[in-house]
Amino acid sequence: NAGVMQNPRHLVRRRGQEARLRCSPMKGHSHVYWYRQLPEEGLKFMVYLQKENIIDESGMPKERFSAEFPKEGPSILRIQQVVRGDSAAYFCASSPGVEAFFGQGTRLTVV
């Protein structure tokens, strides 16, 4: 049973470009969480999704950020018109219902 898969592991974008981060949950897991982590800081909740539904997006900025978890395929975190302040590690975690397991993260650098 493969773990939570995130890709790409590293992503460099110029200011104003779009970033797409992908997360494939563990088999049998229907819950996905996205977190952002800045260096030397804690994990900040962004969004919680179940298949085809956004359950809680209270931690996600209202502008430029969106997330989806379609019936088929990975969960996608999309950041439009990236700015330098978006540079961070983005982690997704999947859960069958309670315990959550993290992917290896995508490190986004905006230049």
Place this chain on the structure above:
Amino acid sequence: QKEVEQNSGPLSVPEGAIASLNCTYSDRGSQSFFWYRQYSGKSPELIMSIYSNGDKEDGRFTAQLNKASQYVSLLIRDSQPSDSATYLCAVILGNQFYFGTGTSLTVIP
């Protein structure tokens, strides 16, 4: 008040000693509690979960939960240099996992 609070440390213990990590949470409705370990530059790894009052042991790790005091702790016995990492306490509240900012542990050989 933050939902989950941890002493950021750093906490240093000699090899072979017991490391004690503490966490408090604000909402009495919380039912599920977790400890994650995060090595520098890596992703968090689930090491313990606890749901009822008392102790839960797994190898060298013991999680302790006291719901009356809203307190969760993690004890690491016979600490090893490989235990040096940041330890994150997490609590489920509503639809979210709330994480503390983590306690940095260094085990000195």
